[in-house]
Amino acid sequence: MEYKFLGKSAVKVTPLAFGAWAVGGWMWGGAEENAAIRAIRASYDLGMTTIDTAPVYGFGISEELVGKALSGISRDKYQILTKFGLNWETEQGEYFFDTKDNSGKPVKIYRYAGREKIIQELEASLRRLKTDYIDLLQIHWSDATTPIAETMETLAHLITDGKIRAAGVCNYNSKQVDEALQSVQLVSNQVPYSMVNRGIEIEIVPQAISKGMSIIPYSPLQRGLLTGKIKRNHQFNEGDTREGNKFYTPENIDRTNALLQNHIKPIADAHHASIAQVVLNWTTRQPAMDCVLAGARDENQVKDNVKALDFTLTDEELTRINSALSKLELIS
Numbered sequence: 001m002e003y004k005f006l007g008k009s010a011v012k013v014t015p016l017a018f019g020a021w022a023v024g025g026w027m028w029g030g031a032e033e034n035a036a037i038r039a040i041r042a043s044y045d046l047g048m049t050t051i052d053t054a055p056v057y058g059f060g061i062s063e064e065l066v067g068k069a070l071s072g073i074s075r076d077k078y079q080i081l082t083k084f085g086l087n088w089e090t091e092q093g094e095y096f097f098d099t100k101d102n103s104g105k106p107v108k109i110y111r112y113a114g115r116e117k118i119i120q121e122l123e124a125s126l127r128r129l130k131t132d133y134i135d136l137l138q139i140h141w142s143d144a145t146t147p148i149a150e151t152m153e154t155l156a157h158l159i160t161d162g163k164i165r166a167a168g169v170c171n172y173n174s175k176q177v178d179e180a181l182q183s184v185q186l187v188s189n190q191v192p193y194s195m196v197n198r199g200i201e202i203e204i205v206p207q208a209i210s211k212g213m214s215i216i217p218y219s220p221l222q223r224g225l226l227t228g229k230i231k232r233n234h235q236f237n238e239g240d241t242r243e244g245n246k247f248y249t250p251e252n253i254d255r256t257n258a259l260l261q262n263h264i265k266p267i268a269d270a271h272h273a274s275i276a277q278v279v280l281n282w283t284t285r286q287p288a289m290d291c292v293l294a295g296a297r298d299e300n301q302v303k304d305n306v307k308a309l310d311f312t313l314t315d316e317e318l319t320r321i322n323s324a325l326s327k328l329e330l331i332s
Helices: 033-045 061-069 115-129 148-160 174-180 204-211 250-270 275-284 299-309 315-326
Strands: 016-019 050-052 079-084 094-100 106-111 134-139 164-170 186-192 214-218 292-295
Touching: 016 033, 016 299, 033 061, 033 299, 061 115, 079 115, 115 134, 115 148, 134 148, 134 186, 148 164, 148 174, 164 174, 174 186, 174 204, 186 204, 204 214, 250 275, 250 315, 275 292, 275 299, 275 315
Parallel strands: 016 050, 016 292, 050 079, 079 134, 134 164, 164 186, 186 214, 214 292
Antiparallel strands: 094 106
């Protein structure tokens, strides 16, 4: 894979990166440890050396699995993107939501990004990931109880101290990004984006282009919906938060699958590729999207994801896809 720079930083990343949310099990109905480790290692072995994780993914499990999977590999051969700012250990910060951990124990999540908590979280992440620095550290969600300047100044200090190489944000709106840029050079904004979820094209993407930042889109396959494998009345595992989400209503599943079968599959067939591979390829071709997160729970899914870059969509194919997307209407 040809590496790309994140924003104006010296951090190089692969155009497709391993999204490690699912391997943590949380919100995905659990995960199997050995399969997760094999998936992460397969990602590295196949050249997808950028891994995106977070402390809250399985409440430390995802980071631990990444650390185990990459143990013994020279640290300069892979890139770790992780996060901070979701607090389940205390009641500090802004209440976010109630959830359950992988054992079914109730947990309250707070958004909190105070200076000391950031440093504490970073040290815990470094231990779990078995490393002494993070390539990109990102605030996971905004925290209304902490001034943005305090959070961003802390990241600037961590860059100076060599603990992190670059700073980014996740789920920030354009106003929050502008305020954050007054205190630190942000290199990226990680936000949800897919063929059926394109709201960031209005303000977030143009802002990133004008500020020299990268967009790191997550859930480009809309958590499996854009693979074409989820059908009406799909049975989700207990604890899987896709059930009940607006994208997974019977009507929207039907409409999305019609799009995939009528417009994406013919293009996929022409490239001897899968629908999901065309979707990922299309996403990497969108403006500012220098590092697209592709989640996987086993090594076969990783192999399928990597093959998304084995072909090039033509301008005519991109136009056909975009025309079909412009006519898609999902029910809110």
